[in-house]
Amino acid sequence: MTPFRYSALLTDFYELTMLAGYFEKGMHEDEAVFDLFFRKNPFKGSYAVFAGLETALRYLEELRFTDEDIAYLDALGKFSADFLDYLRDFRFRCKVIAPPEGTLIFNHEPLLTVEGKLAEAQLVETALLNIVNYQTLIATKAARIQGAAGDGVVLEFGLRRAHGPDGGLSAARGAFIGGVRSTSNVWAGQVLGIEVKGTHAHSWVMAFADELSSFRAYADVFPDSAVLLVDTYDTLRSGVPNAITVAQELRDKGHELLGIRLDSGDLAYLSKQARHMLDEAGFPEVKIVASNELDEYVIDSIRKEGGRIDIYGVGTNLVTAAGEGGGHLGGVYKLVRHAGRPKLKVTSDVAKATLPDRKRLIRVVEPDGTFHQDVMCCENESLKPGDMVFDPTNPAHRKKIPEGVQCEDLRQVWMDDGKIKKELPALDACADHCAAQLKRMPNGCLRLYNPHIYKVSISQGLNALRSRLMEKYLED
Template sequence: MRYSPLITDLYELTMLAGYLDQGMHERPAVFDLFFRHNPFRGGYAVFAGLDTALSYLEGLSFSGEELGYLESLNIFKPTFLSYLSDFRFNGSITAPAEGTVVFGGEPLLTVEGGLAEAQFVETALLNIINFQTLTATKAARIKLAAGDATVLEFGLRRAQGPDGGLSNARAAYIGGVRSTSNVLAGMRYGIPVRGTHAHSWIMAFPDELTAFRCYAKEFPDSCILLIDTYDTLQSGLPNALTVARELKEQGHDLVGVRIDSGDLAYLSRKVRAAFDEAGFPQVKIVASNELDENVIESMRREGSRIDIYGVGTRLATCAGEGGGALGGVYKLVLIDGEPKLKLTSDVAKATLPDRKKVLRAVAPDGSFILDLIALQDEEIHPGTVVFDPANPVQHVRIPENARLIDVRRKVMEDGKRCLSTPDLGSCADLAAEQLQRLPDGCLRLVNPHIYKVSISSGVNTLRLQLMTRIQSKYRS
């Protein structure tokens, strides 16, 4: 799939034109892509979107039609348009594996290359990584809330356009929601597709029982009946039981029933009891209707008997407190070998300069202790003192018994992938495994434990030096 280079903000092009005119376009530069705060006021995020981002970078080029449109804007010189005709991304990318658990303040992607190419890709990379990481995180929260139950993604009709629906299904799979109603996502990404029928199917027939029987006849081995069109307990349930008996006589089994309205926890208990009593314990109960992690957790506390949660709108739109957007940013950290710093009055929002690595301290039992952002060539070992980036006066030591692992690796060199692309199942397995290694409390939906992300002495010292230099130059 080709991603047009015009999926960008205009200012990326005007800066690119300016860099070319000023002879700055080939200056070696390094940018970091990161977010400052964990989404949904949660304790973590699940990194996603890397494969999509690398596909965009590998295919980056301007077509004749796209160049013609830019020429029609009458703001760019012919020399710039000629330059764009041969424009490619030839830089390098360092990133975590998709499915890695990540945290606010940590560099996710580090982009290195000429200033022009590294700057231009900002908007597209933010668009891809922000949305897919946010969605994967939302999906992980929903799946964790659902426990052993299955979660089905079916938010295509509420997603932000067709591409948003595809990205949502892909990222949700990484986060742990391993089936979708989106047929194109099933074809493109190999995600299992699932579905039932709508209320309109029931209403199109003379009565509910006839509708159920016709659907069961069409799909005798994959039949799930929607039982809340008229009255869940007085009509839908007894009619579904009738069809279950008829299917059994024909050598088939009713797979399940779906409830899409009302008190889902209460109704699921009544429906479960009825099917169990009738000798159909295998029939699954599917629930839908504006579900998210908080609703699911609440229903489980009430003793619901739901086997499958169909989650649509609130997953596809990443709705919820602290949701809606990840807030990732893209900042210059090095140019011509000189570290760069964006400074604000809030020390916590000052960027971290220079090339960096992200190390994770792992306990002997495999659990995660803390993450550390250090200079690329800085020597770090267990026992090293590390600092709070928001308040450097506070510091701790990496435990002596910890093992340090590099969270990221180089995934693109000279504009080409340098590692094989893992399948989505491997990414989802990685996310599930890493979530279970977080400290106690990090997975709580409300007021989670805050996982510690520290900076090294080298990063802390360099940042303070640059702050002092900038303040002396620009502030009286």
């Protein structure tokens, strides 16, 4: 769900100038189809996790221009009175086709397709890219981080570093779909139903006369859920020993210390030492939480060095999608059909040429359930084992779909005539779907370093259609 209605003015100005142009030229009701896709997998990985669909559908269903919106646009002095009257009655009445949230998706594939009147499908470009790009990027980062943590639990701690309040909410949602199922963001807990978790800050410790007093006070207030931050002064000489003292005092009163948190230093070394001290003192069930600029690579390194961390609190690098090949998804929204004709963006670089017309997105699945490859084909084209498929960036590279596999449609209609037509899955179901999809990826595709690149192809019919259109446009 969305916590509030997104403004119809959540758009780039050029969307409105194009809309006005279509209206004035009588083109605004032309049939049109747009595809939203990206050209490069984020983080130099082999996949992305589709997220943001429900947020996008809620935005589309509620899209309205208010009287205040119209007054603002009128004051700009750019638009005719007739066009502003058109906007007063504007509604989104298109069809939206997409995979379920949590589906693994890949470069060049149409994640979301909008079919309907040109003006309606054009206006929503910016907002859809804003919503889907960011949530998909964060869901992908979260899946990578959770994968690096193995059996460890990951918490999303990034609100204070997120890109604004709504960015914090969207990050919590995307991270949940990617597998990080708890957050420090209380608003996300309220709006999205995500479990909220947290400990205390160094300021809590510093507000008391000494560390031990601060630990005792916190444990007194939260006797069954206390996690003590042990690195304010000296982790191994005071922090952990004082936490053990409080753990024993809690036990004597019929309670148990939940955990300790490490927020600085050599986390692999400190966690091993802390684990030994806690176990020796008779507290093997006390959890060790770690934070401090963690990402998938740091977590992977900690685990390889024998670190004993149970829970990872990941903030900045998750909600900002930091890291090589990260920072943005690079999704684009391109016209692929207009007024009954397939459309193609022509470029000298075939890798940047768009794929025309309505399409199906097919996943080829091995008999054991492992994903083999994805294929895009024309809307009415059949696809079966033995058919030839082509690399979309280099059609000279081709191969046959192997025998014995299943070809499954990945996408479905979620909205028609501007109304949501299917029950939207709960966030838990989206996250479960993502986790199940990750288990079906081919060997090597989930590696952090130099992953095996999952194969995405186009069908013979789609390849031929693109070739014909490119020849036509170049001749013209």
